[in-house]
Amino acid sequence: GENVEQHPSTLSVQEGDSAVIKCTYSDSASNYFPWYKQELGKRPQLIIDIRSNVGEKKDQRIAVTLNKTAKHFSLHITETQPEDSAVYFCAASNRAAGNKLTFGGGTRVLVKP
Amino acid sequence: DGGITQSPKYLFRKEGQNVTLSCEQNLNHDAMYWYRQDPGQGLRLIYYSQIVNDFQKGDIAEGYSVSREKKESFPLTVTSAQKNPTAFYLCASRSGASNTGELFFGEGSRLTVL
Secondary structure, eight states: OOOOOEEOOEEEEEETTTTTEEEEEEEETEEEEEEEOOOOOOOOOOEEEETTTTTTTEEEEEEEEEEEETTTEEEEEEEEEEEGOOOEEEEEOGGGGTOOOOEEEOOOOOOOO | OEEEEEOOSEEOOOTTTEEEEEEOOOOOOOOEEEEEEEEOOEEEEEEEEEEEEEEEEOSSOTEEEEEOOOOTBBEEEEOOOSSSOOEEEEEESSSSSSSSSSEEEEEOEEEEOO
């Protein structure tokens, strides 16, 4: 089955700097890669996603890149703000695996003012 | 107010007891999921269901059981066979039969075994 590895597990950045989180996946048939943000004590929420027919997607300060050949994808947060502090999860999914969504282990991001 | 509701929010159980966590959604979503969240281990899939009266095992199904008798409901039973049941449990739903699209999560149920 699919295996998703996420790095780093914790990330501390200064406010205004960029943050990058990287994920690798094992199943070459995976075609959908969402990112979820979980603030302390709250439920995870989708922040951005990318499909395998696209190499990059951007939404304001957040961008995701996908390298299908290397089977890895990354989340980039620019101009970080204190409200970006949260746990971020990457995930991968493919139809052949019965629509399972497999998550990475999570990255705890702390933005220091 | 549309959404996905889990209950109870906190639950304590003695060893050897079964416990059932409730998950209800009024989003008219076809697919529903149960994840377990442990510190440093992300979200691990327990069971999922794409349609009423059908469900599949996830990656850590041992010691758990589910049912999907109604579209809006997907209860999870943590049985006494689950060796380490203390955890935070998240239910989620997604519309359609596609493998893409947003997963909507409930607020979670925290189970503690005494």
